[in-house]
Amino acid sequence: MESGMISVDKWSSGSQVYFLTHLHADHTVGLSSRWSRAPLFCSRVTAKFFPSKFPGFDLSLLRVVEIGRWHSLSLVSPTSGSATTVSVMAIDANHCPGSLMYLFRGEFGCMLYTGDFRWEKSSNTVEVGRTILLDALKNEKLDILYLDNTYCNPRYSFPSREVAARQIVDIITAHPKHDIIIGIDSLGKEDLLRYISRTLNIKIWVWPERLQIMHLLGFHDIFTTKTSLTRVRAVPRYSFSIETLEGLNTLCPTIGIMPSGLPWAVKAVKGNENVFGSSCSTSGLNKSNGNMDFANGSKTLEPNGDLRGIERYCEYIYTVAYSDHSCFAEIHEFIELLRPINMKGIVSSSPSYIDPHYFFGHLCGTKQAFWRLHQKLDNEERLEKVETVEIKSTIGGTSSVAGRKRKRDQYDFLGRVSRVSLLRRLGHGVRIADI
Ligand SMILES: [Zn+2]
Numbered sequence: 001m002e003s004g005m006i007s008v009d010k011w012s013s014g015s016q017v018y019f020l021t022h023l024h025a026d027h028t029v030g031l032s033s034r035w036s037r038a039p040l041f042c043s044r045v046t047a048k049f050f051p052s053k054f055p056g057f058d059l060s061l062l063r064v065v066e067i068g069r070w071h072s073l074s075l076v077s078p079t080s081g082s083a084t085t086v087s088v089m090a091i092d093a094n095h096c097p098g099s100l101m102y103l104f105r106g107e108f109g110c111m112l113y114t115g116d117f118r119w120e121k122s123s124n125t126v127e128v129g130r131t132i133l134l135d136a137l138k139n140e141k142l143d144i145l146y147l148d149n150t151y152c153n154p155r156y157s158f159p160s161r162e163v164a165a166r167q168i169v170d171i172i173t174a175h176p177k178h179d180i181i182i183g184i185d186s187l188g189k190e191d192l193l194r195y196i197s198r199t200l201n202i203k204i205w206v207w208p209e210r211l212q213i214m215h216l217l218g219f220h221d222i223f224t225t226k227t228s229l230t231r232v233r234a235v236p237r238y239s240f241s242i243e244t245l246e247g248l249n250t251l252c253p254t255i256g257i258m259p260s261g262l263p264w265a266v267k268a269v270k271g272n273e274n275v276f277g278s279s280c281s282t283s284g285l286n287k288s289n290g291n292m293d294f295a296n297g298s299k300t301l302e303p304n305g306d307l308r309g310i311e312r313y314c315e316y317i318y319t320v321a322y323s324d325h326s327c328f329a330e331i332h333e334f335i336e337l338l339r340p341i342n343m344k345g346i347v348s349s350s351p352s353y354i355d356p357h358y359f360f361g362h363l364c365g366t367k368q369a370f371w372r373l374h375q376k377l378d379n380e381e382r383l384e385k386v387e388t389v390e391i392k393s394t395i396g397g398t399s400s401v402a403g404r405k406r407k408r409d410q411y412d413f414l415g416r417v418s419r420v421s422l423l424r425r426l427g428h429g430v431r432i433a434d435i
Contacts (some may be wrong), residue, residue: 005078006086008102008113008146009346013037016075019065019088021115022099023049023187033057041065043090045098048216049187065090065100068132077107091132093117094125095324096188097217101129103136109143112338114346116148118323119330122160130337142340149345149356150325151261157328158261158321165195167310167320168257172200172232179254180232183240186210188324189259190217193234197222205233245316255316261323332360341365 004015011018011030020042021027033056041063050057065071070087077084086106093099095116104111112133120126158164172180182193186209193204203224206214214223224230240256248254311319326334335343335356342365345356357364 005075005106005108006104009115011035011037017041017073019102019113020046021093021101021113022046022096023053024096024116024185027115036061039063041071041088041102043067043098043100045217046100049098049213052212052216065102067092067100068128070105070136075106079107089132089136091129092125094120094123094129096185097190098187103133105140110137110140111144111146112142112340113146114148114334116150116325117334118161119326119334120160121330121333122162133338137338142338143342145335145338145340145343146346147331147335147343147356148325149331149347149354151323151327152331152345152354152356152359154328154359156261158323161192161322161324164259164320164322165192168192168259168322169196169199171255171257171310171318171320172196175253175255177253178231179248179252181240181245181248181254181256182232182234183237183256183258183260184210184234185237187213189234189322190214190219192259192322194219194222196232200232202232203230205230207236210234210236242314242317245314249316255318258317258319259322260319261321261325261327328359331356335360335363339363 006017006019007015008019009021009027011028015038017038018040020031020040022043023046031054033054035054036058038061040061042065044064044066047059047062047064050059050062065088067090070089073086073088075084075086076082084107086104088105089103090100091103093101093115095118099115099117101112101114101117104113118126159167168182182189182196184193193206196202197204204222205225205227206223208225211223211225214220227233237258240258245254245256310321343356343360345354
């Protein structure tokens, strides 16, 4: 194996330059305040977070990549040992603040690393990204696509974030006397929170570290750390659990909303049944008339269009498919646009991993039909495993993943959510010359 030249979201030694797509924890495993291996390229927004995220980090290592223009890097070829030039262009990944995809061109060919991305048709950012990519590639073939395959399965069908945000506002409006908590990560979902604030003319509580991040992003008036100023609180995802909601409800009527693309998968697997076990029997959908019965029968709303992606989990919790990752149809559209010669999913260490070739091999290079034939059986076995894991994780308070039992509080309230993020933490990053 050659020694490395470029690493993306991978922080071990051996590369001449390093690229960071975005600051979610599963992409920064191995990156720390003391890390100082080589220049680190990232977006301007991501660079802004470094002093608070990694106090003491040597900021002189950071290189800001501007979106939509080629940057030239003078490196040493790991094959010949002579000087070589690599060009890189960044494209907005439409995932969380500062998130980028990277398009590389060099002696290794042409490669695109998506990081986590959301390829929403309705998004202006995606429209710009599409133009940048097509202009950059022109008639050149994309040799390898490193793809965010989080939801690379037809069962993952959910609406745009715009639609999901309206659904969340509808749920909040239908609970005028309730406190509301919304589970979020340390970065991302800002647009959702701002939309809620603007539509309902209400401030949003966040925890102190999150307020700092909001201020760094330039949001100074919407967010607060004073609970007395609002009934809507955005809380860390890890603290969002059925136990927390039960505890809060002994003090004050409270509902929880979890914005995530994942729960919808369960619905697709199990249909409109009671998929959450015997203790949780209420679905958010009133199927007899198609209306959404938000408040347990006391109030029925006419929803604003698309109902996909809403589930009610027990008495207190709704999940809404507000996703920062592309759904299956969007992944399809993206691959169809680029038609790479080869591709590789970046979420790999997982029993739920389905090689993207299984569904999209026909859109790739010439040998895919042969590949597909020979991989079919193997992938069908994997699909079976996924279904088993997902079904198991809907039952009871513990989840069984690949034969190992884990406590629910290690997962989040549905188990599946943090199982995937755990697997994602294991699965990211690539060193280009190693592939
Ligand atoms: Zn991410």
